[in-house]
Amino acid sequence: MRNRDSLTAYLFIAPQLAGTVAFVLVPLALVVWYSLHEWNVLADTFDFVGTENYRQLAADPKLPSVLGATALFSIGLVVLNLALALLLAVLLDQRLRGTTFFRVVFFSPVVVSLVAWTIVWGFMLQSNGGVNGLLDAVGIQGPNWLRSGGTAMASVIVVQVFKNVGLNMVLFLAALQGVPASLYDAARVDGATAWTTFRRITLPMISPTILLTSIITVVGSLQVFAQIAVLTQGGPGTSTTVLVYYLYQQAFQFHAFGYGSTLSVLLFLIVLVLTVFQWQMRRRWVFHEN
């Protein structure tokens, strides 16, 4: 019986296991192997060059700007996303009538096709588009959002925040509703202000959720591609060229598969380090662990 059980188990996991090996682990090994080659698809060259690509990477004059844009996007997105998600969750937690309606509204962009959402915002953010039309109505002259250096990145971040903030909002709402009412009662007896209660009770109690959502949001932010491709194509200049977009340009527009693979390895290492780092922080930072 035990043997037959084991056999069943192996058969059950076989498709997933084979798929992980074929579509994740083998490609990962290949990408490291490719990164040691000078490989131009158009010229049909594939020569072993050792660490030459990594030296090129370290000396790439665009790299600081690419990493800077990537960091700016990730940090901006996490801060804005978490702050807005928390604000929305706190508002929805006030037990007002119609909460369900607002929850549906704030969540709805999550299910709208990413490219459709991005196209609409791209249209609205044109210099004579809907956003500036709204601003014009209250007497403000808006900039050309997607074409000026200062506002292009901010626009991409904001578009992405509104797209997915609903997910974190729902997670925060569940966490808020899990805080025992007795804690709030005790704070009220002690005469704590609303702000003190929020800072000393609510925030520590929901800190596991804050950590979790920040991990999900940061790792997700490193994968941003469609928004950049549709809204700014990495511009103006290279101000919105994040790592994934740069990787795509090198590999699939300039046909430099070797250097593109080197950038893939870099992306993988960043994701790995961030994930490990955030799990380490968990011990020190999270006050309340379930």
Add this chain to the structure above:
Amino acid sequence: MRTKIIGYGLLCLLCVPFVFPTWWMVTSSLKSNASMFAFSLWPKDPSFQAWRDVFTLQPFAQQYFNSAYIALVVTLGTLVVSSMAGYAFARIRFRGQNVLFLVVLTGLLIPSEVTIVPLFRMFNAAGLVDTHWPLILVPIFGAPSVLATFIMRQFFITLPGELEEAARMDGLSRPAIFRRIALPLARPALGAVAIFTFLHSWNLYLEPIVFISSSSKFTLPQALTQFTDAYSGPLWNVQLSAASMTAIPVLIVFVVAQRQFIEGLAHTGLKG
């Protein structure tokens, strides 16, 4: 009372960036190309011309079908693969279980963008570039389904052992226990996996533009950006019409089944 009014005021104000884009998308798609940028909440002379243009400029019905059938196949395939693997990892003891589970979990650590170059080479070598196979096979068996397997495992772990013991006494085999007892109980988890898998496939953008090059094989996200004029400037009203047709059916399903959508997606987000 005052806090209530402030609360409602704030909520309504915050609704604007969530509702306005959808409103603007639909109303602007009814505007003519000339009045595209005139700021008005409702078009002066609404027309469905751009909605018709969508179908004459590209094989849009075909592209719509491509996206729908790929998302459907990927969803069904993922449900089968992940429920079986998740069940085995959760309920059966076998040699190498922990190591094999770790191997599978690496899929969660490696974003698909990292492996896009070798995947392109592999499918190119197999002669499957410019077909739908990469968009079907990779999500069902590769990294995207690992999250689904993980969620199914977390669910099956919570099932009480007595149920299976009883079934075993009645002489049911393992596959029968899986199919007739565990799977029916797993309906909420399966629903959550189905929703996020469908949306993931429906939204895929990098993979289609890397793998697919002929317009009759495009998926929707890829097709949407291709409605351009001779100078590759976007034909806004046509793009917005196509975007409306892409977004509205999913939005309607969402509004009808909002509880399942919100809880399912938030649940899977939490686990991932």
